[in-house]
Amino acid sequence: xxxxxxxxxxxxxxxxxxxxxxxxxxxxxxxxxxxxxxxxxxxxxxxxxxxxxxxxxxxxxxxxxxxxxxxxxxxxxxxxxxxxxxxxxxxxxxxxxxxxxxxxxxxxxxxxxxxxxxxxxxxxxxxxxxxxxxxxxxxxxxxxxxxxxxxxxxxxxxxxxxxxxxxxxxxxxxxxxxxxxxxxxxxxxxxxxxxxxxxxxxxxxxxxxxxxxxxxxxxxxxxxxxxxxxxxxxxxxxxxxxxxxxxxxxxxxxxxxxxxxxxxxxxxxxxxxxxxxxxxxxxxxxxxxxxxxxxxxxxxxxxxxxxxxxxxxxxxxx
Numbered sequence: 001x002x003x004x005x006x007x008x009x010x011x012x013x014x015x016x017x018x019x020x021x022x023x024x025x026x027x028x029x030x031x032x033x034x035x036x037x038x039x040x041x042x043x044x045x046x047x048x049x050x051x052x053x054x055x056x057x058x059x060x061x062x063x064x065x066x067x068x069x070x071x072x073x074x075x076x077x078x079x080x081x082x083x084x085x086x087x088x089x090x091x092x093x094x095x096x097x098x099x100x101x102x103x104x105x106x107x108x109x110x111x112x113x114x115x116x117x118x119x120x121x122x123x124x125x126x127x128x129x130x131x132x133x134x135x136x137x138x139x140x141x142x143x144x145x146x147x148x149x150x151x152x153x154x155x156x157x158x159x160x161x162x163x164x165x166x167x168x169x170x171x172x173x174x175x176x177x178x179x180x181x182x183x184x185x186x187x188x189x190x191x192x193x194x195x196x197x198x199x200x201x202x203x204x205x206x207x208x209x210x211x212x213x214x215x216x217x218x219x220x221x222x223x224x225x226x227x228x229x230x231x232x233x234x235x236x237x238x239x240x241x242x243x244x245x246x247x248x249x250x251x252x253x254x255x256x257x258x259x260x261x262x263x264x265x266x267x268x269x270x271x272x273x274x275x276x277x278x279x280x281x282x283x284x285x286x287x288x289x290x291x292x293x294x295x296x297x298x299x300x301x302x303x304x305x306x307x308x309x310x311x312x313x314x315x316x317x318x
Contacts, residue, residue: 004220007043008263009271011253013219014046015246016226019234022050023214026080029056032065041072051076053122055083057097059110066111066119077111079104081123082154083165095158098127101139105146112147120150122194122214125178126157133178140182140189150190152214153179169195169217180209200225200232207233221274243275247303254299265299266292284309 003025010022027040043050052069054077056062066077081104083094097104104121111119121143125136140151156172174196183191192212197203203213219226224243231238241249250272257263269289276282288294288306 004271005216006271007047008253008257008268009220010047010050011044012246012250012271012275013223013226014044015241015249016223016239017229018239019230019236020226021076022047023078024051024053026053026055026083027065029054029058029061029065032068033061037068041068041074043072043074045073049075051078051120053078053080055080055094057100057103057107059103059106062107063110063114067114070115070117074117076118076120076150077115078120078122078152079107079111081121082158095124095127096160098123098135098139098158101142104139105142108143108146108148118150119148120152121148122152122154124154124156124158125175128157128159128161131157131175133181136178137182137185140186144186144189149188150192151182152192152194152212153182154194155179156195176206176209183210200228203233220271222277223272223274224277244307246275247272247306251299251303258299264295265302266295269299269302281309 005023005025007024010024013020013022024043031040041052052072052074054062054065054069056065056079062079069077080094081097108119108121123136123139126132127135136153143151155174155176155178156168158168159172176193179191179193183189190211192214193206193210194214194216197206197213197215198218203215206213227239227241230236250268251265254263254265254268257268258265273286273289276285285306288302288309294302294305
């Protein structure tokens with residue numbers, strides 16, 4: 001979810017679900033140790049519970065960054081051992097770390113030694129054409145021995161060569177049964193599943209076998225789905241906000257961000273484009289919030305234009 005689940009995206013998602021745990025985009029240890037820490041770690045207090053996902057492979061560097069995450073107020077540190085991109089592989093982290101379970105265990109130990117919040121791991125079920133259950137079982141077992149108690153498992157292999165990151169989310173087959181088997185073999189661990197889940201019925205089905213479900217791109221492209229989650233999965237009252245009220249709060253947020261941080265509404269609005277998914281006029285509504293010609297206007301004025309569009313209206317004159 002690099003460049004997707006930033007703090008503006010998470011602010012939007014939190015308006016619709018009070019209880020789902022939110023995760024940052026992956027932040028590399030290099031970006032934190034040698035870059036702009038506030039830019040990478042600043043978040044809104046409303047986002048809690050929120051986890052910081054780290055990318056790296058050096059135990060000392062990960063420990064330093066985990067401590068930073070705790071100091072900034074994050075509720076969890078998550079180590080990414082699932083990203084298959086070549087850029088990540090060149091940094092010797094992400095999915096390729098599944099081939100180095102002892103090193104990952106050292107990373108987990110190093111982080112647990114310096115923080116009091118949970119350290120969790122997100123990973124795949126295998127690497128390349130290695131489809132043996134024993135591979136992922138031993139990986140989880142090694143990390144559990146190091147103190148990791150929570151695993152988020154993308155139920156696909158990561159093919160490190162020959163597939164793009166997008167293809168790695170689609171081509172390797174989903175094997176939910178392996179994740180279910182992990183829960184049976186490690187009943188005391190928290191096992192969450194990821195991959196291919198796009199409907200509430202699928203979430204409910206998976207929760208019969210595992211402890212949690214992580215949803216990425218479907219939640220991003222269809223964020224209104226999240227408005228059902230508190231009632232459906234947490235036994236709590238659903239949010240009483242309408243789509244229009246969510247938009248209104250986001251416009252207010254855009255105004256605050258512009259005044260306090262100089263943030264353009266355009267960089268926030270991109271996360272809202274799926275909010276009217278499936279509704280009449282949604283396409284023209286998206287066009288308004290995507291229109292580069294409107295960048296000179298304040299967000300409140302753009303919202304007025306967006307509210308005026310419908311399935312029969314013209315967008316804007318050229």
